[in-house]
Amino acid sequence: MKITDVMTTQEASGLYGRTAHTIKQACESGRLTPEECRKSGKMWLVTRSGMERLYGAQSADGKKTAKKL
Template sequence: MNNNELVKILENNYEEIERALAGKKALDEVMTSTEAAETWGKSMATVKRACQSGRFYPWEARKSQGTWLVTRAGMKRLYGELE
C-alpha cells in the first residue's frame, strides 16, 4: 500500500479513526476473532483468513500473543450490520 492509498483510506474513515483514538467504549469495540465469528455467524476460519490476508485495515485487527483481535467496526465493514 502506498502513501496515497493510505491517505485515501484515512480520509474515508476519519470519523471511525477519531472515535478509536478518543477511546470511546474501547473495550466494547474490540473482540477476539472467535467472539466476532460467533457474533456475526461466520466460521472462525473465515474471520481468521480475513485477518491474515489483510482484508481488515491495520486499525481494525491485530494479533496479540497468538490471538487475533478485531474491531466491531471492521466486522461491520466486512460482513455488514448485525440483524
C-alpha cells in the first residue's frame, strides 16, 4: 500500500462525490471495514480500495464512475 492509497474523509469527499459526514458514517456503521478506515486523533482515514469497493472507481480523468447502491 502506498501513502497515496490513504486519505482523509475530506479528501475522499472531493474524489468520490460523497460528503465527509457520509464517509464518516460508513466507517462508524461498518460499511467500511476496520481494514478500510480508522480514526487517527479527531480525523478519520480511509483507503482508496475501501472507497472504490463502496462507492465505485474513478475514471482516468479523475471523475467518479458511478456505482449503483
